[in-house]
Amino acid sequence: MNRLRESIHDAPVVERDGYRYLVHPVSNGIPTLDPKLMREVVNGLLRLVDFEDADVIVTPVTMGVHVATALSLTTDVPLVVIRSREYGFDDEVPFEHPDGEYYLNDVTAGDDVVVVDDLVNTGQSIAAIVEAIDDVGANLVDVACVLRRVESRDDLVDVDVKSLLEVSVTADGVDVLDDASH
């Protein structure tokens, strides 16, 4: 059974400032995240992403962390979380993110990096992260997310993002466009 696809149809949609927000266990932490769904997500991403030679998995706060943690536990690839708080370490790299200033730590030149997030919509967040990783001289191996909203796909500049499920959130509900999760 494809739990991820089913979970999309069960997910509530709330409207916030004219933006349709899909409330999904993976991308919001509510409704309750079933471990079986999480396992399916992890197994799907393991098939999609090349972790073989990765030195580090990078994810931004907040809702990419549990996905990246599960992948780190499964692959033994260490994890770095991009924070919105400054720690002041020597190699800390501040960068502009759509949500304000973010900080990349512990990724250095030559590292092979896999970027993971729960959801990509406009791609602006991912684009900022990829630029920061490029600026420190690290190599981008793969960028992957669980859910890809396609409404704003055209805003995404020059970043190849793999996703388990492409979804469209319309006034009539949520459509699944492409499913790579099984």
Ligand SMILES: O=P(O)(O)OC[C@H]1O[C@H](OP(=O)(O)OP(=O)(O)O)[C@H](O)[C@@H]1O
């Ligand atoms: O492709 P974009 O349009 O840039 O949007 C994608 C970002 O939005 C979500 O984070 P959100 O801002 O909801 O923050 P959160 O993870 O702290 O909930 C998601 O986790 C991505 O990081």
Ligand SMILES: Nc1ncnc2[nH]cnc12
């Ligand atoms: N966490 C999220 N859930 C649903 N839609 C989103 N669009 C951007 N972030 C989102």
